[in-house]
Amino acid sequence: MKVQTRIALAFTLLTACIILVLSVLVYYFTQQLSSRDFYKRVYLRSMVAAKAQLDMEYHDNEIYNEFRRQHIEILSEQKEYFIKLTPTRSYQPIDSLGLPSSFYSEILTNKEASHRRKDYFFYGILYESKFGPYIVIASARNEYISEQLNNLRKILISVFAVSTIITFFAGLVFSKRIFQSVRRITDKVKDISAHNLHLRLDTGNGKDEIAELSSTFNNMLDRLETSFETQNNFVSNASHELSTPLTVIIGEAELALGRQRTVEETQDSVKVILSEAERLQHIIRSLLNLAQTGFNGIKQAWDIIRIDELIWSVKNELDNINPENKVYIDYSLLPEDDERLKVKGNEQLLKLALSNIVLNGCKYSNNAPVIVGLAATNEKLIIIIKDSGVGIPANEMAYIYDPFFRASNTVSFNGYGIGLPLARNIIRMHKGDLLVESKQDIGTEVKISLPISI
Amino acid sequence: MKKILVPTDFSIGSLNVIHSIAARFNEPVQVILFHAVYVSNNISDLLFMTRNIKQTYITNDYREACEILKNKYFSRIHLKTDFFFGSSSMAFNNFVEANNADYIAINAQHTYKETYKNSIDAIPLIRRAKCEVLSLNVEAVSPARKISEQETLSELLLSTY
Numbered sequence: 038m039k040v041q042t043r044i045a046l047a048f049t050l051l052t053a054c055i056i057l058v059l060s061v062l063v064y065y066f067t068q069q070l071s072s073r074d075f076y077k078r079v080y081l082r083s084m085v086a087a088k089a090q091l092d093m094e095y096h097d098n099e100i101y102n103e104f105r106r107q108h109i110e111i112l113s114e115q116k117e118y119f120i121k122l123t124p125t126r127s128y129q130p131i132d133s134l135g136l137p138s139s140f141y142s143e144i145l146t147n148k149e150a151s152h153r154r155k156d157y158f159f160y161g162i163l164y165e166s167k168f169g170p171y172i173v174i175a176s177a178r179n180e181y182i183s184e185q186l187n188n189l190r191k192i193l194i195s196v197f198a199v200s201t202i203i204t205f206f207a208g209l210v211f212s213k214r215i216f217q218s219v220r221r222i223t224d225k226v227k228d229i230s231a232h233n234l235h236l237r238l239d240t241g242n243g244k245d246e247i248a249e250l251s252s253t254f255n256n257m258l259d260r261l262e263t264s265f266e267t268q269n270n271f272v273s274n275a276s277h278e279l280s281t282p283l284t285v286i287i288g289e290a291e292l293a294l295g296r297q298r299t300v301e302e303t304q305d306s307v308k309v310i311l312s313e314a315e316r317l318q319h320i321i322r323s324l325l326n327l328a329q330t331g332f333n334g335i336k337q338a339w340d341i342i343r344i345d346e347l348i349w350s351v352k353n354e355l356d357n358i359n360p361e362n363k364v365y366i367d368y369s370l371l372p373e374d375d376e377r378l379k380v381k382g383n384e385q386l387l388k389l390a391l392s393n394i395v396l397n398g399c400k401y402s403n404n405a406p407v408i409v410g411l412a413a414t415n416e417k418l419i420i421i422i423k424d425s426g427v428g429i430p431a432n433e434m435a436y437i438y439d440p441f442f443r444a445s446n447t448v449s450f451n452g453y454g455i456g457l458p459l460a461r462n463i464i465r466m467h468k469g470d471l472l473v474e475s476k477q478d479i480g481t482e483v484k485i486s487l488p489i490s491i
Numbered sequence: 492m493k494k495i496l497v498p499t500d501f502s503i504g505s506l507n508v509i510h511s512i513a514a515r516f517n518e519p520v521q522v523i524l525f526h527a528v529y530v531s532n533n534i535s536d537l538l539f540m541t542r543n544i545k546q547t548y549i550t551n552d553y554r555e556a557c558e559i560l561k562n563k564y565f566s567r568i569h570l571k572t573d574f575f576f577g578s579s580s581m582a583f584n585n586f587v588e589a590n591n592a593d594y595i596a597i598n599a600q601h602t603y604k605e606t607y608k609n610s611i612d613a614i615p616l617i618r619r620a621k622c623e624v625l626s627l628n629v630e631a632v633s634p635a636r637k638i639s640e641q642e643t644l645s646e647l648l649l650s651t652y
Contacts, residue, residue, distance in 0.1 A: 369563075369647075370563050370647055372563055373562065374562065408645075410645060412559040412562075412563070413558075413559065413562045414554075414559055414562070415562075419555075419644060421645045421648065423645050423648075484644065484645075
């Protein structure tokens with residue numbers, strides 16, 4: 038069943054329930070009121086009858102009856118009954134009336150009682166006349182009330198039926214209108230496929246849920262489009278990066294095979310082939326690393342790591358790779374409490390990330406000094422890596438995390454553009470943050486913050 | 492425990508002086524960073540004066556930097572940030588007295604800015620205060636190599652190229 042129909046049905050059900058309850062209450066209270074009113078009238082008859090029959094002298098009686106006929110309406114099937122009580126207060130009930138004995142006993146105790154059998158209303162009172170106590174019972178048939186109530190019942194039932202039907206159709210129309218915009222979104226989204234990811238939904242100018250839904254869709258499409266483009270870029274860049282060394286290798290090999298050459302020439306060729314093959318290996322290895330960090334971090338072992346030790350081991354490693362580096366570790370902000378230097382994470386990965394960033398600092402500054410600072414706030418451990426290298430042009434800052442992206446001023450440096458995205462992936466895996474601030478020709482500052490494990 | 496008042500404009504540069512204080516005093520000291528705020532005489536201005544001035548004035552970077560310094564000099568320096576409301580010398584002297592301060596330390600190289608709309612320059616007040624003023628030099632990273640317009644936490648580092 039469509040949501041639209043469901044809403045219409047729910048709406049109808051709710052309205053029908055309300056109308057039903059209302060009708061029942063109206064009927065019940067009307068009935069209550071009219072029977073109470075009728076009891077009063079029967080009571081009046083019984084009072085009048087008792088006075089006229091039991092307490093009047095004969096000639097008074099005549100006048101009284103005359104007055105009664107003229108001014109008090111005779112109810113339909115109005116009857117009065119008199120039962121004389123014996124001195125022991127016992128009585129002879131009138132069998133033809135079929136009144137329960139509780140009715141009589143209530144009269145004796147409360148001096149009055151009422152009873153109802155279908156449309157017949159009975160009212161009894163205890164009357165102390167000159168000739169002793171009497172039970173006076175008046176009865177009448179309430180024609181009027183039954184007719185009135187019947188009528189009311191008919192009205193209420195027909196109103197209920199008609200209004201339920203009207204509500205259902207109105208609900209159908211309303212829900213159709215409400216879901217119109219949703220249907221529009223559905224149609225539009227159906228049109229969007231891989232070929233026209235640039236299409237966007239019309240959010241209108243409203244701030245309602247529908248507009249929110251559309252803009253959520255649009256955001257999702259933005260992300261999809263970006264990741265699509267990144268993917269495309271990645272594939273083209275990666276194949277380019279991989280094919281360049283291969284072209285060199287093939288060319289050198291062909292050259293070496295082409296004609297008779299001296300041993301030195303052949304050796305040179307093989308050296309070129311070797312270095313290109315190593316480059317290829319390096320690219321493939323870093324690609325592999327990048328791919329691995331893209332997975333969830335479940336597979337890797339997670340330990341508590343002391344970051345100051347990690348930085349030292351990075352520095353040692355760096356001294357092996359590049360003995361001319363000038364990496365200074367700045368301890369001026371090191372916290373006194375070494376508990377604040379502990380981070381939960383994978384040592385290999387964090388080392389990879391840090392060494393990538395520090396190595397970048399050395400590389401792009403031609404071995405100018407690089408400062409690695411370590412500080413701790415209450416929740417975070419902050420590593421600042423600051424170099425005075427070529428920096429990143431401001432308009433290229435947005436792309437620095439794209440794999441294989443290289444800034445325009447880095448042509449003279451070797452590199453593949455994998456280090457920074459890799460480092461960022463790793464830091465993100467550790468629920469940390471990596472921020473890069475840079476100014477062209479002045480330097481770059483990388484701020485890594487990692488949550489302290491306490 | 493010595494008490495030292497330090498003016499701050501909520502920049503990282505103004506916090507650097509804490510390094511120098513730590514170098515100068517061997518005993519534990521209490522540092523009260525304060526920012527001078529002008530209070531208007533106008534009753535309606537007073538009425539609408541923001542109550543949680545700490546939350547509106549103190550930036551995230553400043554708080555982080557304070558936490559870093561607190562952790563760094565955990566056993567030696569007790570650090571807190573306060574506000575001085577007022578603009579007269581007399582009021583400032585009262586403030587100094589109320590805080591029971593032994594010194595006022597300023598960073599000799601830093602130019603203090605009036606960061607917010609009702610901030611006031613505390614330096615003239617400090618010069619006139621009846622309290623010993625320490626004008627301290629900070630051996631920090633040379634300011635010429637600023638990477639961004641905004642200040643970064645790296646300015647707290649003491650290394651020089």
